[in-house]
Amino acid sequence: MTEFPLFDLTEEAEIAAxxxxxxxxxxxxxxxxxxxxxxxxxxxxxxxxxxEV
Amino acid sequence: MKFxxxxxAAAVRAGQVRAVDIAQASIARIxxxxxxxxxxxxxxxxxxxxxxxxxxxxxxxxxPGPLAGVPYGVKDLFDVAGLAxxxxxxxxxxxxPAARDAxxxxxxxxxxxxxxxxxxxxxxxxxxxxxxxxxxxxRNPHDPARFAGGSSGxxxxxxAAGLVAFALGSDTNGSIRIPAALCGVFGNKPTHGSLPMxxxxxxxxxxxxxxxxxxxxxxxxxxxxxxxxxxxxxxxxPRPAVLDGWFExxxxxxxRFAFDLFTIGFPRVSxxxxxxxxxxxxxxxxxxxxRFHLPALRDQALAYDPAVRDRLIAGAALxxxxxxxxxxxxxxxxxxxEALLDRHKVLIAPVVMGEAPRIDDPVVVVxxxxxxxxxxxxxxxxxxxxxxxxxxxxxxxxxxxxLGVQLIGARGSDxxxxxxxxxxxxxxxxxxxxxxxx
Numbered sequence: 001m002t003e004f005p006l007f008d009l010t011e012e013a014e015i016a017a018x019x020x021x022x023x024x025x026x027x028x029x030x031x032x033x034x035x036x037x038x039x040x041x042x043x044x045x046x047x048x049x050x051x052e053v
Numbered sequence: 054m055k056f057x058x059x060x061x062a063a064a065v066r067a068g069q070v071r072a073v074d075i076a077q078a079s080i081a082r083i084x085x086x087x088x089x090x091x092x093x094x095x096x097x098x099x100x101x102x103x104x105x106x107x108x109x110x111x112x113x114x115x116x117p118g119p120l121a122g123v124p125y126g127v128k129d130l131f132d133v134a135g136l137a138x139x140x141x142x143x144x145x146x147x148x149x150p151a152a153r154d155a156x157x158x159x160x161x162x163x164x165x166x167x168x169x170x171x172x173x174x175x176x177x178x179x180x181x182x183x184x185x186x187x188x189x190x191x192r193n194p195h196d197p198a199r200f201a202g203g204s205s206g207x208x209x210x211x212x213a214a215g216l217v218a219f220a221l222g223s224d225t226n227g228s229i230r231i232p233a234a235l236c237g238v239f240g241n242k243p244t245h246g247s248l249p250m251x252x253x254x255x256x257x258x259x260x261x262x263x264x265x266x267x268x269x270x271x272x273x274x275x276x277x278x279x280x281x282x283x284x285x286x287x288x289x290x291p292r293p294a295v296l297d298g299w300f301e302x303x304x305x306x307x308x309r310f311a312f313d314l315f316t317i318g319f320p321r322v323s324x325x326x327x328x329x330x331x332x333x334x335x336x337x338x339x340x341x342x343x344r345f346h347l348p349a350l351r352d353q354a355l356a357y358d359p360a361v362r363d364r365l366i367a368g369a370a371l372x373x374x375x376x377x378x379x380x381x382x383x384x385x386x387x388x389x390x391e392a393l394l395d396r397h398k399v400l401i402a403p404v405v406m407g408e409a410p411r412i413d414d415p416v417v418v419v420x421x422x423x424x425x426x427x428x429x430x431x432x433x434x435x436x437x438x439x440x441x442x443x444x445x446x447x448x449x450x451x452x453x454x455x456l457g458v459q460l461i462g463a464r465g466s467d468x469x470x471x472x473x474x475x476x477x478x479x480x481x482x483x484x485x486x487x488x489x490x491x
Contacts, residue, residue, distance in 0.1 A: 004372050004374075004375065006370055018370075019366065019367075019370055022370050023347060023351075023366070023369055023370055024351065025347070025350060025351050025354070025366070026351075027354075027366070028354055028355055030355065030359065031354060031359070031362060031363055031366060034359055034360070034362070034363030034364075035363045035366050035367050037363070038339075038363050038364050038366070038367035038368070039367045039370070041367075041428070042335075042336065042339055042367055042368065042371060044332075045332035045335045045336050046332075046336065046375055048328055048329055048332035049329055049332045049333055049336060049375070049378055049379060049382065050378065051329075
């Protein structure tokens with residue numbers, strides 16, 4: 001899924017950095033675990049939509 | 054006093070009961086059941102004023118309308134003049150008060166209905182359980198250890214518990230159908246865009262609709278006619294079929310039994326790649342919802358309910374290409390569904406896998422895995438609202454906790470679908486499950 005690099009990331013810190021850049025948002029630390037979990041969840045739905053699973 | 058809308062209105066119009074007395078009874082019931090956490094604001098003064106106006110019309114020999122004196126509540130995302138529209142978020146408690154009522158409320162008032170309360174919901178309608186960080190978890194009236202469903206859980210619980218005769222909610226991915234099923238009442242999600250959205254706080258424009266909860270399909274039909282400003286019922290001869298495959302996987306034993314009993318004798322039909330439709334709906338929701346909230350999240354992310362905030366932030370990061378792919382699949386999937394509806398007029402599917410999840414174990418089992426109920430109760434509802442079709446969420450006649458089915462119609466068949474559901478209810482094939490005290 002390299003077309004959408006943010007959704008290939010797995011580490012919370014990497015996701016936070018990518019989101020901060022993509023959304024121009026200063027992501028509070030409290031959000032990191034939940035946001036990372038939701039990025040992973042959306043990644044699974046993208047894979048279904050793109051017939052990758 | 055039973056809170057059946059049609060019966061109450063008939064009694065008020067005939068001068069047998071005062072609307073003010075009904076409003077007072079509703080207010081008393083709300084205060085007696087604060088434990089449900091269904092009501093966010095009791096609008097006693099407004100309700101008594103509206104009820105007095107209805108009584109004055111009756112006294113003058115005028116007809117207040119088909120919902121004369123009927124008490125109702127609205128999900129906390131409808132504009133109510135003079136109040137902040139919170140959309141279930143503590144961050145909006147101090148928002149500027151609405152200048153006027155939502156159009157849906159204006160129409161109900163013109164039909165004689167009496168607004169008594171605003172009702173609890175998942176923050177910004179993003180959830181299926183009504184677990185609200187500020188107003189608490191709405192309890193299921195049939196078992197307070199269980200969820201009422203969401204996101205319009207306060208609306209469903211208030212009707213099932215007899216606090217009001219009906220309630221308005223909104224449905225983007227199942228937010229009317231799911232709580233209606235888990236609380237044992239009727240609910241309808243209309244053809245997309247067919248009921249007035251003016252004055253309703255948005256979530257996902259492409260999928261949002263308003264609808265109602267009621268104690269009977271006949272009540273629901275009258276409420277729908279008032280909201281729609283059209284009570285015509287076209288000819289309708291359904292040849293119902295049951296959606297199999299995706300829609301019959303993961304059912305609990307109780308749901309399997311009740312669903313098989315209800316659908317006995319109906320043919321089974323299949324849709325291809327329902328999983329893809331569900332994922333597309335999930336992604337559209339995340340994308341549109343996330344982008345709508347992004348400006349506020351940049352300024353005050355910590356004011357959001359964490360469970361909602363983190364979903365919205367992740368969704369805001371979805372690329373447009375993903376959203377476009379979801380829209381493309383929608384076109385393909387709708388063609389499949391409409392081909393089936395051309396033949397059958399009505400498709401039947403479960404609303405959820407089974408009984409309301411327990412609050413202390415907030416999961417559902419999907420393909421053998423325990424998944425969060427908040428995000429996964431919409432397994433069977435999301436692929437249908439994805440198509441913008443009208444659905445009646447109808448309670449099955451069961452002995453235990455409530456269970457419900459989706460009666461899915463073709464675009465624009467809302468009125469006929471409601472009438473058909475009322476016929477099934479009259480035959481005993483459908484039955485609301487209401488608190489016995491009502």
